[in-house]
Amino acid sequence: QQQVKQSPQSLIVQKGGISIINCAYENTAFDYFPWYQQFPGKGPALLIAIRPDVSEKKEGRFTISFNKSAKQFSLHIMDSQPGDSATYFCAASSDRGGSEKLVFGKGTKLTVNP
Amino acid sequence: KAGVTQTPRYLIKTRGQQVTLSCSPISGHRSVSWYQQTPGQGLQFLFEYFSETQRNKGNFPGRFSGRQFSNSRSEMNVSTLELGDSALYLCASSLRVGGPTDTQYFGPGTRLTVL
Numbered sequence: 032q033q034q035v036k037q038s039p040q041s042l043i044v045q046k047g048g049i050s051i052i053n054c055a056y057e058n059t060a061f062d063y064f065p066w067y068q069q070f071p072g073k074g075p076a077l078l079i080a081i082r083p084d085v086s087e088k089k090e091g092r093f094t095i096s097f098n099k100s101a102k103q104f105s106l107h108i109m110d111s112q113p114g115d116s117a118t119y120f121c122a123a124s125s126d127r128g129g130s131e132k133l134v135f136g137k138g139t140k141l142t143v144n145p
Numbered sequence: 146k147a148g149v150t151q152t153p154r155y156l157i158k159t160r161g162q163q164v165t166l167s168c169s170p171i172s173g174h175r176s177v178s179w180y181q182q183t184p185g186q187g188l189q190f191l192f193e194y195f196s197e198t199q200r201n202k203g204n205f206p207g208r209f210s211g212r213q214f215s216n217s218r219s220e221m222n223v224s225t226l227e228l229g230d231s232a233l234y235l236c237a238s239s240l241r242v243g244g245p246t247d248t249q250y251f252g253p254g255t256r257l258t259v260l
Contacts, residue, residue, distance in 0.1 A: 065248070074149070074235050074251035075188070120188060130201035131176060131239060133249060135188040 034058050035123050037136025045144050050108040052139045054121035057102065061123040065133070066095065066106050069118045078119070079106070111143045147172065149238050149252035157258045163224040166255045170217050170238030176200075177219040178249060179211060182233040191234075194219055195241055223257075231259045 036055045044050050056064075062083055067075035081088045081095040081104065088095045094107040108115055121136040150169045158164050170177050179191040190203040194213035211221040217238070223230055233254040239247040 067251075072253070074237075074253045076251065077248055080248065122188075130193055131178065131241065131247065131249065132190045132193055132201050132203070133178070133180075133188075133237075134190070135180075137187045 034134045035121060035136045037121050037139060039139060040137065041140045041142070043142045043144065044111050046111065046113060048111050048143075050106075050111045050115070050141055050143070052106045052119055052121070052141075053103065054105065054123075054136050055101075055103045056123050056134075058123070058125065058134075059102070060125040060127055061134075062126065063124045064095070064097065064104050065122050065124075066093075067120045067122060067135075069120065069138075075120060108141075111141075113143045113145050116141055116143050149236055149250055151234075151236050151252040151255050153255060154253065155256045155258075157260065158226050159260050160226055160228060162226050163222065164226060164257060165220055165222045166234055166236075166257075168219045168221075168236030168238075168252060170219070170236075171250055174238035174240050174250075175217055176239045176241035176247070177213055177217060178237045178239075179219070179221050180235045180237065180251075181205075182235055182254070183231075188235070191221065226259045228259050231257060233257075 065080035066078045068078045069075040092109045097104045118138045122133040152167045176195045178193040193201040197213045208224045213219045235254045237249040237251045239249045
């Protein structure tokens, strides 16, 4: 059972464009939604995270939009740069039960062409 | 602060062997989680340890086990290796002071190849 569905699987944008990656979740107990960025040969690195008490969070060129009723959240990368080319993972977790287990989407491979 | 470190970085084993992977969390972090990353299944949760106790376990066979030491360092063991165990094994640590979920910081991973 895939609890977090991520799309698209791959994305190609031009330098300066907007990259949009979408995720949908099923478990209403989820209350923490991070996005991770992973470069080849490296571990995932936290990019930005949101909790369901806000609908949007912005950090520099990266914005998370969150729709609690639709159980969806998305990552927007403004002014995309070639250095943003990486694989992006959305994730979700719930702090109920004392576990911090992250459930990940399948990932989106982003390519930003110069 | 030094990040999460994992050793070894690369490992080649043959079917039927066993392997032990090591993870040193960020200094002061008390929680360690392990994930398996494969092209087909993506990132999947293996287990989570806090204060030397397993707090949660993913849907993996009993061949996969782990432990955490009093200094928060953790090891995971895979016995009777199968070809399908070839993957990148990632360790993540968090501060875990209670309350809302803490950020998990990942190490670079151990690339395990089973021949």
